[in-house]
Amino acid sequence: MTVSEQLSPRLQQFQAEVDQLRVTGGRASPERAGRIVGVILMVAGLVLGIYAYFGLSHPTTNPLQQGDATVVGLLGVGCAVVGTGLFVVFSLTRYFRYWLVRLIYEEREQTDRLLDRP
Amino acid sequence: MNPLLELRNIRAGYGTIDVLHGVSFSIGAGQMYALLGPNGAGKTTTMGVCSGQIVPSAGQLLLNGKEVGGVSSDALARTGVCLVPEGRGVFPNLTVLENLRMATYAGGSFSDVVDKAFTQFPPLASRRHQLAGTLSGGEQQMLSMSRALATDPALLLLDELSTGLAPIIVEDLYGRVSELAASGLSILIVEQFAQAILGVATVASIMLHGRIVRTGPPGEVADELAAAYLGSAGPASVVSSQGAP
Numbered sequence: 001m002t003v004s005e006q007l008s009p010r011l012q013q014f015q016a017e018v019d020q021l022r023v024t025g026g027r028a029s030p031e032r033a034g035r036i037v038g039v040i041l042m043v044a045g046l047v048l049g050i051y052a053y054f055g056l057s058h059p060t061t062n063p064l065q066q067g068d069a070t071v072v073g074l075l076g077v078g079c080a081v082v083g084t085g086l087f088v089v090f091s092l093t094r095y096f097r098y099w100l101v102r103l104i105y106e107e108r109e110q111t112d113r114l115l116d117r118p
Numbered sequence: 119m120n121p122l123l124e125l126r127n128i129r130a131g132y133g134t135i136d137v138l139h140g141v142s143f144s145i146g147a148g149q150m151y152a153l154l155g156p157n158g159a160g161k162t163t164t165m166g167v168c169s170g171q172i173v174p175s176a177g178q179l180l181l182n183g184k185e186v187g188g189v190s191s192d193a194l195a196r197t198g199v200c201l202v203p204e205g206r207g208v209f210p211n212l213t214v215l216e217n218l219r220m221a222t223y224a225g226g227s228f229s230d231v232v233d234k235a236f237t238q239f240p241p242l243a244s245r246r247h248q249l250a251g252t253l254s255g256g257e258q259q260m261l262s263m264s265r266a267l268a269t270d271p272a273l274l275l276l277d278e279l280s281t282g283l284a285p286i287i288v289e290d291l292y293g294r295v296s297e298l299a300a301s302g303l304s305i306l307i308v309e310q311f312a313q314a315i316l317g318v319a320t321v322a323s324i325m326l327h328g329r330i331v332r333t334g335p336p337g338e339v340a341d342e343l344a345a346a347y348l349g350s351a352g353p354a355s356v357v358s359s360q361g362a363p
Contacts, residue, residue, distance in 0.1 A: 008302055010198070011122075011147055014272035017197040018181045021189050098133065 034090035041083025048076030120183030121146050122273055122304045123168060123199075128177035130167050137163040139328040140177070145273070145306055145321075150299040152336065154312045155325035156347050161308040162204060164325070165277045168306065169201040170194040181273075196224065198272030204308075205281055207262035210251025214242055217250050217261055224269035235264035238294065256287035263291070267298070274298070276307045280314050288314050316340050 057069035121144035131137040137160045145151045155161050166172035167179060170191035179187050186194065195201075208217050221231050236243040239260040245253060250261055259279060266274060276295065280288040288311075296318035299305050309315050315336075316322060322339040324332040324346045332342055 008147075010270065010272055010302075014122075014198045015182050018184050018186065021181075021184070021186055021193055021197065094133065 031090040031094045034086055034093075038083045038085070038087030038090060041079045041086065043083075045076045045078070045080025045083060048079060049073050052076060119147070121180075122149075122182060123306065124178075124180040124183075125164070125167070126178040126180065128164075128167055128174045128179065130163055130172050130174040130177075132163075132172075136175070137328050138167070138174070141325070141328070141330055142177075143323055143330060143333065145304050147304055148299065148302045149321060150296070150305045150307065150319045152312070152315045152319035152322040153306065153308045153325055154315075154322060154339070154343065155310070157310060159325040160328040161310075161325055162277055163328075165201060165203075165275050165306075165308055168275055169199060171201075195269075198270065199275065200266045200269055200271035200273070201275040202259075202262050202266045202277060202279070204278040208250040208253075208258050208265075211249065213249055214246045214253070214261055217265060218268065221265040221268040226268060226270065231268040234268050235261075238267060239264050255283050256291070259283065259287075259291060263294075272304065274303055274305045276305060278308055278310060280309065280311050285314075292318050312340065312343050 052069045052073035055069075056072060057066045060066065124144040126142050128138055128141045129136055141160070141164060143151070143153075153161055153164060163172060167174050170186075170189055170193070173188060178185050181194075181197070181199070209220065212220075215232065218231050218235050219228055222228050232246075236246075241257060242260055242264060245257060250258060253261065263276075263279075279291055279295070283291070292314055295305060295307070295315075299318070299320075307315050307319065312322075316339070317336070319336045321333065322336040323330045324339060324343065326346060331346065332339055
């Protein structure tokens with residue numbers, strides 16, 4: 001079929017509606033990004049904790065610097081806790097999504113078997 | 119003029135498993151595009167991408183020249199991209215009329231939707247109060263299609279229309295589909311059983327292992343189908359007409 005240069009009213013409407021669509025830019029796997037951020041925060045927390053003890057607190061007897069080391073250490077603990085939380089939440093989201101899809105699929109298969117559909 | 123639908127190097131899949139490995143094709147206004155391939159080739163995933171249900175991990179999805187990656191499937195449906203899914207695309211516990219009422223989301227009145235459906239698919243009229251789940255396979259497909267057509271789509275995506283249907287019913291359904299294409303509607307059809315649509319499509323492609331390996335007029339593509347399905351053709355051995363000099 002040759003395509004007419006003159007758009008039909010429906011296609012003109014389609015063009016106008018497509019132009020009005022708000023494109024947000026989709027993400028194929030938001031959970032993956034969440035898990036990566038979680039792992040990064042966990043590692044950062046661990047590094048901060050080690051640095052706070054061996055790098056800041058241990059080599060000195062200065063109470064001011066040891067106080068700073070305590071703050072850095074607590075920051076590290078915070079990072080590790082938040083990172084672990086993110087990792088667990090996004091891992092579970094992924095798992096439950098897969099589990100739900102599997103459940104739906106099996107239910108459809110079961111219906112087909114019951115009704116003896118091809 | 120921009121193609122109505124265009125896929126550029128689309129990669130998509132489920133979780134960490136990639137199904138489409140760089141799929142590119144376009145459909146112009148009034149074209150009827152047949153996407154053929156064996157089970158597991160990635161055809162339904164392609165439909166999912168086109169209808170906005172699957173977000174591609176790479177590549178571009180364009181409607182009328184505008185990139186619409188990330189737009190929700192309901193927003194795409196409202197613009198006129200309509201998917202008739204594989205198998206039973208009906209609500210089995212609702213009657214025919216109740217199923218048709220579901221098509222009024224696009225703004226059309228219920229009486230218009232019913233009139234349109236019963237005019238295009240007369241067998242449904244006598245089944246109007248019957249539960250959709252108890253209709254025959256062909257009637258369920260008719261209901262599914264009539265619900266799609268009632269929304270006045272600009273682009274119709276038909277996924278495996280022939281699944282579980284007798285050849286004579288498939289032939290009848292594709293006869294109706296070709297009438298729709300003749301009226302100017304753009305249609306993308308995904309099929310495993312190619313002979314059903316090669317007679318009515320304007321362009322056809324063969325998809326294997328998530329890649330389009332051949333695109334061309336249906337008559338030419340038909341010659342290579344058997345080889346492709348039986349595995350003697352692959353991305354390396356079949357030259358895409360799009361990429362050919």
